[in-house]
Amino acid sequence: MRSQSTTDGGLAQAVIRRFHALRPLSDEAVGALEQAILEGLFRAGPGEDLVAEGDPIDSVRIVLSGWLYRHKTLEDGRRQIVNFILPGETCDAHAYLLSTIDHSITTATPVTYAEIKRARFEKLMASERTLAEAFMCETLLNNAIQREWAINLGRRAALEKVAHLFCEIYERLRPVGLVDGNSCSFPVTQMDLADATGLSVVHLNRTIQELRATGLITLRERTLTIADLDALKSAALYSPNYLQLYRQV
Amino acid sequence: MRSQSTTDGGLAQAVIRRFHALRPLSDEAVGALEQAILEGLFRAGPGEDLVAEGDPIDSVRIVLSGWLYRHKTLEDGRRQIVNFILPGETCDAHAYLLSTIDHSITTATPVTYAEIKRARFEKLMASERTLAEAFMCETLLNNAIQREWAINLGRRAALEKVAHLFCEIYERLRPVGLVDGNSCSFPVTQMDLADATGLSVVHLNRTIQELRATGLITLRERTLTIADLDALKSAALYSPNYLQLYRQV
DNA sequence: CGGCTGATTGATCCCGGTCAAATGAGGTGG
DNA sequence: CCACCTCATTTGACCGGGATCAATCAGCCG
Numbered sequence: 001m002r003s004q005s006t007t008d009g010g011l012a013q014a015v016i017r018r019f020h021a022l023r024p025l026s027d028e029a030v031g032a033l034e035q036a037i038l039e040g041l042f043r044a045g046p047g048e049d050l051v052a053e054g055d056p057i058d059s060v061r062i063v064l065s066g067w068l069y070r071h072k073t074l075e076d077g078r079r080q081i082v083n084f085i086l087p088g089e090t091c092d093a094h095a096y097l098l099s100t101i102d103h104s105i106t107t108a109t110p111v112t113y114a115e116i117k118r119a120r121f122e123k124l125m126a127s128e129r130t131l132a133e134a135f136m137c138e139t140l141l142n143n144a145i146q147r148e149w150a151i152n153l154g155r156r157a158a159l160e161k162v163a164h165l166f167c168e169i170y171e172r173l174r175p176v177g178l179v180d181g182n183s184c185s186f187p188v189t190q191m192d193l194a195d196a197t198g199l200s201v202v203h204l205n206r207t208i209q210e211l212r213a214t215g216l217i218t219l220r221e222r223t224l225t226i227a228d229l230d231a232l233k234s235a236a237l238y239s240p241n242y243l244q245l246y247r248q249v
Numbered sequence: 250m251r252s253q254s255t256t257d258g259g260l261a262q263a264v265i266r267r268f269h270a271l272r273p274l275s276d277e278a279v280g281a282l283e284q285a286i287l288e289g290l291f292r293a294g295p296g297e298d299l300v301a302e303g304d305p306i307d308s309v310r311i312v313l314s315g316w317l318y319r320h321k322t323l324e325d326g327r328r329q330i331v332n333f334i335l336p337g338e339t340c341d342a343h344a345y346l347l348s349t350i351d352h353s354i355t356t357a358t359p360v361t362y363a364e365i366k367r368a369r370f371e372k373l374m375a376s377e378r379t380l381a382e383a384f385m386c387e388t389l390l391n392n393a394i395q396r397e398w399a400i401n402l403g404r405r406a407a408l409e410k411v412a413h414l415f416c417e418i419y420e421r422l423r424p425v426g427l428v429d430g431n432s433c434s435f436p437v438t439q440m441d442l443a444d445a446t447g448l449s450v451v452h453l454n455r456t457i458q459e460l461r462a463t464g465l466i467t468l469r470e471r472t473l474t475i476a477d478l479d480a481l482k483s484a485a486l487y488s489p490n491y492l493q494l495y496r497q498v
Numbered sequence: 499c500g501g502c503t504g505a506t507t508g509a510t511c512c513c514g515g516t517c518a519a520a521t522g523a524g525g526t527g528g
Numbered sequence: 529c530c531a532c533c534t535c536a537t538t539t540g541a542c543c544g545g546g547a548t549c550a551a552t553c554a555g556c557c558g
Contacts, residue, residue: 406513406514448514448515449514449515449516451514451517
């Protein structure tokens with residue numbers, strides 16, 4: 001069940017860390033953002049739709065913890081996950097400019113998020129220039145990621161697709177401080193992974209086994225461990241420049 | 250060869266029409282935009298790279314006429330066209346916020362475009378609120394299109410992919426006034442089309458022949474004619490809501 | 499213990515890739 | 529005007545990666 005939450009506890013840390021990696025923020029900007037976040041905290045359980053295709057949008061949501069994914073479905077049920085939304089990331093900055101949204105957003109895990117109403121958000125953007133730039137950067141980064149997914153879906157072979165997704169998620173979790181050595185949380189089902197890579201569940205399962213067999217990764221109990229990141233990147237034909245927006249941190 | 254151009258002749262019409270369809274513009278905004286466009290006109294021949302992966306960006310380019318495409322290439326040469334850029338569309342609004350760009354932009358035909366330097370562009374955005382919103386909308390629209398491409402590449406069958414691409418391009422050319430009845434210009438090679446749909450050239454060719462055989466389309470001399478748009482959309486499992494940003498015009 | 503969801507395995511099939519060659523359409527220089 | 533070259537489209541034959549169908553297995557929860 002979705003419910004308002006009142007706990008705090010440095011929840012906004014992931015967001016702040018990530019924004020700092022995107023764009024230097026002034027102290028005032030950090031304060032204002034933190035403030036806005038703490039005013040509208042919410043929780044959602046796993047498998048809940050935060051946004052459904054066709055909904056109108058009138059607020060911005062920022063994920064403090066947990067994973068979500070954006071997805072689209074064809075009439076006959078074929079589904080494509082078009083991106084994951086990780087802690088610290090924004091669901092839909094500026095999306096209120098659209099009349100309705102073109103895709104759904106569903107939680108993969110329990111999620112904590114902040115909701116900032118449109119008017120509040122616009123005021124924040126107007127008063128904090130560095131913050132507005134950071135949100136703009138985030139939108140551009142999303143665009144870049146989406147383009148990379150296009151080549152992943154269109155041109156990479158099954159093993160490369162899955163390896164690439166693992167590399168990307170790992171690199172996106174890094175600036176938020178959510179990687180621990182060479183492993184990170186990976187709380188999605190193989191069905192979700194299949195829909196994110198455009199494969200069938202059966203073939204996805206076999207592909208993961210192949211990655212395991214070659215010793216490149218371990219995936220157990222919702223934890224991904226990458227034995228040799230460079231080797232995995234090489235197997236994925238991974239090129240990092242689409243994530244360069246993240247400054248070295 | 251790329252070269253500065255001095256001719257005018259209502260060249261900015263496609264841009265203005267499209268922006269109006271995106272977002273109502275004030276007369277002042279239109280004037281200022283037109284002015285900025287006419288100050289920096291350029292031409293490029295077909296097959297030229299306007300932007301290469303890894304380039305830094307310090308200006309915004311707006312296409313007045315001609316087609317371009319964004320593409321990414323893997324080490325071993327596999328290429329994916331991740332989107333087309335059509336007349337009236339912007340190459341890279343705000344992209345100067347990125348240190349370098351993650352993909353290349355190449356002309357598919359002779360192209361006329363306007364180049365607005367970053368400083369000039371930012372001044373324009375600051376002084377014309379409706380214009381800034383329109384550019385923001387365009388970025389969001391790009392995002393939405395990119396997501397739709399993900400499901401196209403990941404989940405649609407070959408015939409559906411090609412049919413869907415045809416529908417989308419047709420609908421994107423419509424607000425710019427570049428469709429004529431049920432046909433429009435379609436100046437790309439089958440190789441490009443293959444790389445845009447994630448198919449091989451051979452199979453793309455057979456797919457087009459199938460679309461021809463079923464009487465859905467004609468594609469001759471770089472002109473696409475859609476006999477029955479509804480039928481084509483139905484064959485493509487096309488859902489228009491990702492392009493809803495375009496107001497009815 | 500039964501029911502459910504998710505992971506795994508096996509067997510078979512087919513869509514779309516690959517390789518190779520032929521045809522066509524401009525363009526160019528002699 | 530023709531021979532020749534290049535690039536795009538088309539066709540044919542064959543192959544294989546990944547889809548599909550169908551069970552089985554493993555946790556987990558009530």
